[in-house]
Amino acid sequence: MLILELLLLMSVLIKAVQPDCRRQGKAQLCTCFYVLLFSTLSLTKKMCLFSINYREFKFACTMIFAIEEINKNQNILPNHTLGYEIFNACGFSNILQSALSLSNGQDVVTDELNCTKVDTVQAIIGHSGSTPTIGFARITGRFRIPVISHFATCACLSNRKEFPSFLRTIPSDYYQSRALAQLVKHFGWTWVGALSNDNDYGKNGIATFIKAAQEEGVCIEYSQAFESTGSKTSLKNIVDTIRTSKSKVIMAFMSHREIKILVDELYKQNITGLQWIGSDAWITDDSLADSQGHTLLIGSIGFTVRNAQIPGLGPFLQEVNPSQFPKSMFFKEFWENIFQCSLSPNAMQRACNGSEHLKYVKHPFTDVSDLRYANNVYKAVYAIAHALHNLLSCKQKKGPFANATCAQPTTIQPWQVKYLLNRKSKYLTLNICKNPSKLHDANKILFIYLFISTMEVATIGYYDAIQPSGQQFTMNNVNIIWGGGLRTVPVSLCSESCPLGTRKAVQKGRPICCFDCIPCPPGEISNTTDASDCVKCPFGYWSNSRGDECIIKTVEFLSFNEIMGIILMMLGLLGAFLTMFIFAVFFHYKDTPIVKANNSELSFLLLFSLTLCFLCSLTFIGRPTEWSCMLRHTAFGITFVLCISCVLGKTIVVLMAFKATLPGRNVMKWFGPLQQRISVVGFTLVQVLICVLWLSISPPSSYMNMSYYREKIILECRLGSAVSFWAVLGYIGLLAVLCFILAFLARKLPDNFNEAKFITFSMLIFCAVWIAFIPAYLSTPGKFTVAVEIFAILASSYSLLICIFIPKCYVILSHQTSKGSVKT
Structure with a gap:
């Protein structure tokens, strides 16, 4: 079986008529989209013994749909064609090797139709993961090749000094992590565990979450990380920690791979009753339904970007057929997995010939009800197309470059595309903006999702960062089934709340969330739960027996009534x-x-x-x-x-x-x-x-x-x-x-x-x-x-x-x- 994760590389080819050019280069690129002069999809098969990730495959097809839609649109890049190439992800070293190869230049061999030759790629879309993106973005940044990610959310990528040519169409984890911390505080969970991937994405995301959570008065009982490729010892340590911990809420800043492995192990050891909070990397991932312990995730909540619709994408996905890409091993594997058959003769499985149709199959690949991340790929393609269109539409002496010059249509350079992307693209999420009120809608409004039934999701509210504190969460009228099947909000506290009339006294050597409740001394009160200090009663008043209210002092004198x-x-x-x-x-x-x-x-x-x-x-x-x-x-x-x-x-x-x-x-x-x-x-x-x-x-x-x-x-x-x-x-x-x-x-x-x-x-x-x-x-x-x-x-x-x-x-x-x- 094959795994497909994507990196897209795009360039523009000038043509007099519709050309049909083939790339003959030797780049061995993994998880990359590379746009040259191609009218058909050519995928290089890499023997990776994993299953196909249908979400990544949908991203690839969304990119193809967007490119074909642009090529048919005479208002964008008229007389020009966008080409592409998609590469499979088989190893991080291959990604770096291909990034170096692309940065050195790729010769394009033209055919009889006289296609223009290009030396370097104009833009890269991808990768879905933050760590691979960090690896090749450093290299391509030296050559000022723009990299636009649709799913790499690590806040570290916002560093323009280190990643000068990186852009993205998805919000940074900086905002998600802070929103998750406020979500935890919103539900009164002050004692939580924190888990993450042992990579840049997980470490940076969980570090931001922990810092924001501590600012909100939330304490972290433990913080651990592991990778799906790591040792079993690290996984065992995490499971043991979860079993013995007091916190019942876990913040998991992981990818879908790690969360699958973790819940499967928890399921085997019958560790249940946990409330999961997920990052957007896994909270809406359909593939989690295939895990053995997916029932443990029912009731999980987290944030994701707003949903979107892409007109025409649904019919396009239903019309996908291996005959469109006869040389693609990925489409062949995809087809055989969907229909449980074999396109190869003399195979052990039931034979199929490609005449089957996807519109008769209910599958996540053809489901267009949730295109929030596919839309990021769609926007990335259009961002590059518009940048190229603006470069080609430039008028001399009115250009954006030095001395008001324009780019040469036959030799558009990657740095010129990056310059236009930075200046005029309405499709890109602002990368380094510190003021949430200035962010794109994808940054300022995130919807809360809840796993219900068998890995289905439902909107239970939304979070708006630009609203004042205390008004940022708006909850829908939804009957929530929390983790462990609870109908009420779970409780995750190191110490029970201090009632009225008492104050918190932090236990020596423990976090501030672990405290004892000390009664207020006479003359002082606390009329709120979890009060940090008692307040002295005003002149002429004294505390009542419960210590939660100041009452007028009793006036004593020898009266005739006693x-x-x-x-x-x-x-x-x-x-x-x-x-x-x-x-x-x-x-x-x-x-x-x-x-x-x-x-x-x-x-x-x-x-x-x-x-x-x-x-x-x-x-x-x-x-x-x-x-x-x-x-x-x-x-x-x-x-x-x-x-x-x-x-x-x-x-x-x-x-x-x-x-x-x-x-x-x-x-x-x-x-x-x-x-x-x-x-x-x-x-x-x-x-x-x-x-x-x-x-x-x-x-x-x-x-x-x-x-x-x-x-x-x-x-x-x-x-x-x-x-x-x-x-x-x-x-x-x-x-x-x-x-x-x-x-x-x-x-x-x-x-x-x-x-x-x-x-x-x-x-x-x-x-x-x-x-x-x-x-x-x-x-x-x-x-x-x-x-x-x-x-x-x-x-x-x-x-x-x-x-x-x-x-x-x-x-x-x-x-x-x-x-x-x-x-x-």
Whole structure:
């Protein structure tokens, strides 16, 4: 069997009538089209033991069709004929040998019809592969022979310094590779494997893909290359890598030969469930249906150039017959393969004579529904024809060359054809343009294809490079069957996506796609998946429990609606009610000896002040405001001084009364009712003065404390002047200590004056409460600070009320006589 891959070489022959010239040269060229003066196809048979590549054979016939169409068109190259020669590809060395031979010049032997002699080929079309093209394009470039490729996509060929005469009608892999990287990102695949041919096409293409993929945030788990002619060890290594890898998406920048070998081996080892992404070299190749493991490729996606129609090509291909090319071994082999017969006599197979017709055969060769790459050959022929036509139509002194000269019609040089191709051809893809918006349509719009059923393809969308990022992909409404038969988009990740409320933390020594998900710290959130960093909440906000939303911070203060506030409020109201009850009892029994003996005026004033003390505790409950903050502290300070002043007055009265009973002593005149009132007012005015100064200099104010708790705001009363606050407390403490000392001194007085014992005990509790209050106040946060202060107020107030008045009430109520008298 034969393999046919093509390289076309073309030139122009001037004729007076339609000539019929034969080439007699000795070039041994592989995979080349060579256009001389030929009206029939002559193919040199090379014994290569491979099967025919029908796609390459269709390329050859498309070239023949285009040349015949041009030769029949009187508007292009009138009175001139395009000739051609097609060479088989049997080895890279033969290609280079033939390239050197062509560059040195090929003599054309003319016949009786007086054909013009040409020395060198005017243009070369081909090769389909990038590596062979690189090999001979370097040589022909030295002689400025234009090379136009219809399928060599390696981006390296865009280097004009290295390949000055190379042109092509297919986009460079630079654009395809970048588009494939964006395709991978589009479907959320961030962990992929990369395979390629071990040649210039594969290495350059996959390198561009990997670079573009990394720019898109895609990680490559592995990257390996092999050739169909390479060792089995390299293939085994790749299969083992695929088996053990975590990625389920593979980018294969290969030709159809390598992908066939690879999927066959994967099929044998039952390695399935992979999502393949293909380069245009194999993604639409019909020959893949012949591979054993082609079912593994169902669901593959990739890019290809836009489809095209070539009017008249279909009937032309159906009319192909070996009789048209009797000396061509390729057409003979092609015919025998199509009809499974033999054109040679005495053969083992069924005999055939060429009368069979291709229009009755369903075969990829005659299928013209997909001519996207054949159209590239068609355009290449027309590009050369128009360049030659422009050269022959040149008018002297208006020419494109030096001094406005034209080319000599009988000696058109390859560099002149190249010059016109570079300047005026509308058929060629721009080769070195870096701006996608300036490219030919074949460069800027690539269609996504999907293998379905048995190697059929369907359009699932398209990619437009000139659109803004995020709008380059447009998907058709197609039910896609992905690799492995999945109905949903496959997942290929090194690490699962980080949910809201977490951030990515890259695992040490691994690619950025491998990460751990770390919860956002308090006060920070992430409201997107796979967030790289957490964002701090704005002022006054805090993160919720999930860490995915900032919510307004909870404002904390001691309110009337919570249990602790309700309990403290009830205790305060109970104390005030109890005080008023005792006040009512004392007032009702004000004429009894026990009330009179305990200085009823100071007792009533003390009960009034205790009522205010109980009620002032309520000002500490509720939302702090500017007025409530000033009221609570000043009211507390003044009422407590009034209370302690009354107790101090009662204590002094006890002491003075004892002194007054001693013979020769008349001290009560120095501390009578008037002096008692003056002392109480005087002691209280001192506290009033301190509070006035406090409110004047730096009064208490409401304050949102955000430093103690990060997750909530403590709404509290800022003291303003701390000196004033501690002065208020210190003055209360000074009076309490003085009262305690005097009461302690009077504790052993006669029973008739035993009130000093109760005052001593009450002052002891009072002082103990307020001494314990100081460290508790300084160390307790938030609303508990207020609760401690209220507790101290209530505890000290209850201690005075219970120790001083409850025993008297008990005596009054339990020992009253039927006449309303009380036993003493």
